[in-house]
Amino acid sequence: MSDLAHHDVHExxxxxxxxxxxxxxxxxxxxxxxxxxxxxxxxxxxVPTTDALHPVQFYDIPxxxxxxxxxxxxxxxxxxxxxxxxxxxxxxxxxxxxxxxxLGLTFLAGQFFEFSEFVIKGAGLDVLPVWSSFFVxxxxxxxxxxxxxxxxxxxxxxxVRNGELSEAQGLNVELVGLYWxxxxxxxxxxxxxxxxIP
Amino acid sequence: xxxxxxxxxxxMYVRIALLLAVLTGIEVxxxxxxxxxxxTQGLANPLLIGLAVAKFLIVVGYFMHLKYEKPLLSxxxxxxxxxxxxxxxxxxxxxxxx
Amino acid sequence: MxxxxxxxxxxxxxxxxxxFRRPASTEGFWGWVTTTDHKKIGxxxxxxxxxxxxLGGIEALLIRVQxxxxxxxxxxxxxxxxxxxMHATIMVFLFVMPMAAAFFNYLLPLMIGARDVAFPRMNxxxxxxxxxxxxxxxxxxxxxxxxxxxxxxxxxxxxWASRLxxxxxxxxxxxxxxxxxxxxxxxxxxxWAVGLQVIGIASLIxxxxxxxxxxxxxxxxxxxxxxxxxxxxTFVVAFLLLFSLPIIAVALFMVxxxxxxxxxxxxxxxxxxxxxxxxxxxxxxxxxVYILVLPSMGLVSEVLPTFSRKPLxxxxxxxxxxxxxxxxxxxxxxxxxxxxxxxxxxxxxFGLATMTxxxxxxxxxxNWMGTxxxxxxxxxxxxxxxxxxxxxxxxxxxxxxxxxxxxxNWQQTxxxxxxxxxxxxxxxxxxxxxxAGLYYYFPMLTGKMYNExxxxxxxxxxxLGMNLTFGPMHxxxxxxxxxxTWVWFEEQGLAFWNAVVTVGAFVIAASxxxxxxxxxxxxxRGVDAxxxxxxxxxxxxxxxxxxxxxNYAKLPTVTALDEFWHRKYTEDxxxxxxxRDDYDEIVAQLEHEGRNPEEExxxxxxxxxxxxxxxxxxxxxxxxxxxxxxxxxWLMLLGAVIALGSFVGWSVEPLEEHHGGHxxxxxxxxxxxxxxxxxxxxxx
Numbered sequence: 018m019s020d021l022a023h024h025d026v027h028e029x030x031x032x033x034x035x036x037x038x039x040x041x042x043x044x045x046x047x048x049x050x051x052x053x054x055x056x057x058x059x060x061x062x063x064v065p066t067t068d069a070l071h072p073v074q075f076y077d078i079p080x081x082x083x084x085x086x087x088x089x090x091x092x093x094x095x096x097x098x099x100x101x102x103x104x105x106x107x108x109x110x111x112x113x114x115x116x117x118x119x120l121g122l123t124f125l126a127g128q129f130f131e132f133s134e135f136v137i138k139g140a141g142l143d144v145l146p147v148w149s150s151f152f153v154x155x156x157x158x159x160x161x162x163x164x165x166x167x168x169x170x171x172x173x174x175x176x177v178r179n180g181e182l183s184e185a186q187g188l189n190v191e192l193v194g195l196y197w198x199x200x201x202x203x204x205x206x207x208x209x210x211x212x213x214i215p
Numbered sequence: 216x217x218x219x220x221x222x223x224x225x226x227m228y229v230r231i232a233l234l235l236a237v238l239t240g241i242e243v244x245x246x247x248x249x250x251x252x253x254x255t256q257g258l259a260n261p262l263l264i265g266l267a268v269a270k271f272l273i274v275v276g277y278f279m280h281l282k283y284e285k286p287l288l289s290x291x292x293x294x295x296x297x298x299x300x301x302x303x304x305x306x307x308x309x310x311x312x313x
Numbered sequence: 314m315x316x317x318x319x320x321x322x323x324x325x326x327x328x329x330x331x332x333f334r335r336p337a338s339t340e341g342f343w344g345w346v347t348t349t350d351h352k353k354i355g356x357x358x359x360x361x362x363x364x365x366x367x368l369g370g371i372e373a374l375l376i377r378v379q380x381x382x383x384x385x386x387x388x389x390x391x392x393x394x395x396x397x398x399m400h401a402t403i404m405v406f407l408f409v410m411p412m413a414a415a416f417f418n419y420l421l422p423l424m425i426g427a428r429d430v431a432f433p434r435m436n437x438x439x440x441x442x443x444x445x446x447x448x449x450x451x452x453x454x455x456x457x458x459x460x461x462x463x464x465x466x467x468x469x470x471x472x473w474a475s476r477l478x479x480x481x482x483x484x485x486x487x488x489x490x491x492x493x494x495x496x497x498x499x500x501x502x503x504x505w506a507v508g509l510q511v512i513g514i515a516s517l518i519x520x521x522x523x524x525x526x527x528x529x530x531x532x533x534x535x536x537x538x539x540x541x542x543x544x545x546x547t548f549v550v551a552f553l554l555l556f557s558l559p560i561i562a563v564a565l566f567m568v569x570x571x572x573x574x575x576x577x578x579x580x581x582x583x584x585x586x587x588x589x590x591x592x593x594x595x596x597x598x599x600x601x602v603y604i605l606v607l608p609s610m611g612l613v614s615e616v617l618p619t620f621s622r623k624p625l626x627x628x629x630x631x632x633x634x635x636x637x638x639x640x641x642x643x644x645x646x647x648x649x650x651x652x653x654x655x656x657x658x659x660x661x662x663f664g665l666a667t668m669t670x671x672x673x674x675x676x677x678x679x680n681w682m683g684t685x686x687x688x689x690x691x692x693x694x695x696x697x698x699x700x701x702x703x704x705x706x707x708x709x710x711x712x713x714x715x716x717x718x719x720x721x722n723w724q725q726t727x728x729x730x731x732x733x734x735x736x737x738x739x740x741x742x743x744x745x746x747x748x749a750g751l752y753y754y755f756p757m758l759t760g761k762m763y764n765e766x767x768x769x770x771x772x773x774x775x776x777l778g779m780n781l782t783f784g785p786m787h788x789x790x791x792x793x794x795x796x797x798t799w800v801w802f803e804e805q806g807l808a809f810w811n812a813v814v815t816v817g818a819f820v821i822a823a824s825x826x827x828x829x830x831x832x833x834x835x836x837x838r839g840v841d842a843x844x845x846x847x848x849x850x851x852x853x854x855x856x857x858x859x860x861x862x863x864n865y866a867k868l869p870t871v872t873a874l875d876e877f878w879h880r881k882y883t884e885d886x887x888x889x890x891x892x893r894d895d896y897d898e899i900v901a902q903l904e905h906e907g908r909n910p911e912e913e914x915x916x917x918x919x920x921x922x923x924x925x926x927x928x929x930x931x932x933x934x935x936x937x938x939x940x941x942x943x944x945x946x947w948l949m950l951l952g953a954v955i956a957l958g959s960f961v962g963w964s965v966e967p968l969e970e971h972h973g974g975h976x977x978x979x980x981x982x983x984x985x986x987x988x989x990x991x992x993x994x995x996x997x
Contacts, residue, residue, distance in 0.1 A: 029531045032288065034431045038521045041524055041525070044556075048557075052560055052563035059306075060584070078246055082243045096228050142574055143577055198274050198275070206267060206271065213245070306592045309655055310589065
């Protein structure tokens with residue numbers, strides 16, 4: 018992350034460079050996840066949902082609902098971290114950052130458990146194209162969550178080491194927050210389209 | 216930052232999260248209503264999609280502060296969403312119907 | 314981690330945590346490796362791209378030698394496949410795109426009146442990821458294996474020839490299932506898929522960088538509709554990259570997963586859908602066509618007005634036509650797939666959509682002609698290339714319209730007619746435009762003037778060679794000569810034009826040689842270019858040549874489109890442009906001020922980390938290819954450690970080191986005076 022910061026440089030749009038860059042990046046991510054979701058939609062009708070190998074036969078809706086809820090609540094803790102920093106409450110910000118990372122890890126643990134359950138029951142990358150699509154889609158989403166956790170923990174560590182997050186690092190919290198919420202809204206879409214609509 | 220004046224408070228964030236939780240609850244409930252009652256999938260699907268869109272917009276608008284940002288950012292974000300929606304709809308339609 | 318408000322040094326104890334001592338020198342070899350200067354990065358992009366132009370050219374010559382005579386055995390089928398695959402892959406991804414990136418990097422900040430791009434180190438990272446990705450993809454020549462039968466017919470060249478055959482051989486379009494393991498054994502296509510993935514990351518990063526730079530770093534008064542057309546085309550291209558690269562990223566992941574981890578996305582025997590690959594590839598691939606040609610359209614739009622001594626005719630129309638081409642360009646991908654069995658409705662719809670692209674393109678062509686009309690044209694080399702661009706692009710555009718029509722397309726598809734068409738738009742179009750830019754900006758890069766006679770020789774040879782090579786391909790195609798076939802037979806009666814085409818290819822090669830001689834000689838011994846050698850119109854020519862490291866000693870304030878021209882010229886009572894009375898003083902003052910900044914200018918400091926990030930990513934890429942061989946995982950880990958470690962190192966070092974007694978953040982307060990009229994303008 019870097020930014021040109023000269024006294025005689027101004028932002029013509031009034032939006033900070035890195036924030037603007039992050040929004041453009043997230044916008045392009047729609048095309049990335051859109052392609053992965055399309056794969057699933059294309060292949061899910063290939064075998065009837067009553068087929069024993071169709072993913073619908075494997076989904077554990079109560080379990081996934083809980084992990085979806087966990088990720089949704091991590092968006093709350095994320096926004097509270099940003100809000101606390103905004104109010105100058107460094108301690109609360111640190112706590113919320115750590116909580117968010119923890120909720121993210123919980124979600125990932127849930128995903129790991131879900132994947133292994135599915136594989137034990139006979140699913141796999143090569144079983145059906147719809148399974149390839151499922152694992153690659155949710156896997157890439159998980160990778161995004163993982164990257165977010167790494168960034169959150171980095172911020173947390175910085176906060177612990179320096180005793181506070183500076184104004185510049187505060188912008189980082191905002192940027193990681195944007196990323197984190199984006200990953201959350203992608204899951205909102207996945208949860209409905211993949212799990213709830215057979 | 217210009218948006219300070221109208222930014223939500225902690226309390227509001229919690230309320231928004233509660234709303235999101237309730238919406239998620241309705242989604243899961245709908246899933247079981249279809250399983251257990253006479254409600255058809257065709258009726259439930261638009262509701263499910265509507266709920267997902269609502270959650271999506273709430274997170275984007277309040278948690279990502281898009282509601283309080285310059286329109287430039289909303290447009291930026293909308294381009295990707297609309298483009299992805301449009302292009303992939305055509306691909307899926309062509310492959311499944313073609 | 315510098316931002317608007319740089320924290321005082323005691324708050325961020327970054328110095329002890331840095332692994333290396335920060336590079337201080339901007340000279341010599343390490344000066345290039347560690348640079349964050351957009352001009353140096355642009356030059357590195359340019360030279361790297363030209364190197365790959367030569368590689369891709371050699372492959373083209375191999376193809377043409379093989380096809381010069383009937384029943385030829387110069388190359389084996391496998392070698393031929395590898396040659397045309399790598400020719401296209403290199404020319405598209407490793408020559409035209411990075412050469413355009415060279416211009417973006419070098420010119421963008423100069424044209425909008427900025428000191429650098431928005432994210433200087435990200436910019437360096439883009440270059441190094443590109444370079445290491447390119448090295449990785451090309452190294453398939455050394456390490457790749459392909460299951461295709463090898464064994465060359467080249468005298469005493471069996472070893473070399475079989476190496477050639479071990480490069481990626483599934484076409485630049487990588488159609489599945491041919492690109493999957495069943496048909497492409499060995500590692501060749503892994504190199505292709507992973508290499509493109511890496512190069513795509515580089516382009517994605519730079520596209521965000523350019524968009525933010527254009528939106529945020531414009532000088533005072535540089536409203537969006539005062540930006541040079543080249544900046545506009547850069548903007549449009551960056552959007553195309555931003556939204557098309559994620560699609561190809563997914564497609565390449567899918568093919569890599571199919572090959573490495575046994576997914577069945579494209580494997581029809583496992584239930585997969587090969588046509589899905591075509592959709593995803595061309596969803597990216599068609600915008601890619603405009604990614605290749607729009608930069609050249611931008612360059613030509615700078616060159617034509619300067620050498621016609623007239624403003625660009627219909628500036629706003631050219632800008633909006635460029636944006637319209639980009640927008641429509643996203644909606645026509647399936648015209649590459651008429652023969653793949655897509656529905657009739659889709660064929661009709663995509664055929665119509667494709668035809669509409671001719672409208673904004675035509676608007677541009679007429680505006681360029683309107684620019685030249687009635688102008689005092691100076692036929693310098695850049696102008697010749699620009700005119701060459703316009704005329705050849707018209708031919709390529711028109712033949713393109715012929716295959717938007719579905720039944721006509723069925724006749725043409727997979728014949729040499731298509732090859733002729735797209736070389737007219739990509740060689741006659743994109744490449745001619747890039748050469749126009751290279752000559753036009755040669756004085757800015759070097760402070761010297763190129764040799765005009767050699768330049769004109771280059772143009773005429775290339776123009777002749779280009780038409781000899783690609784013109785007859787249309788006829789060969791209409792006669793039924795298929796593309797991607799390694800041999801043709803005597804009885805087909807294709808001998809004459811194939812011989813002509815091969816001669817033409819060698820004429821192009823000779824013209825490239827003339828260019829290189831000119832470049833090297835002029836760089837060393839050319840005459841001094843002086844100040845503003847072209848009597849140009851746009852902001853960047855207000856700078857002394859070669860451009861100082863800090864670009865503008867004092868950031869300019871812009872009051873008009875073609876700012877520089879308006880500072881030099883005014884109108885007489887008949888509306889003719891005449892030099893202002895104080896022309897000499899204005900020019901002398903600009904040159905003097907440009908070389909003598911009044912205050913110390915802080916520039917982003919050099920850094921090792923962008924280079925190391927790219928270096929690490931290359932190992933990750935090798936690791937993916939050799940995952941199944943076992944040691945791949947270790948290569949991946951090694952690369953990940955290097956890349957991630959460099960990111961950490963990067964994030965703890967500030968963007969710029971502050972020099973003695975100069976406390977940067979004291980001035981940060983000035984920064985608050987932002988938001989001029991431009992902010993509202995963007996929102997409008």
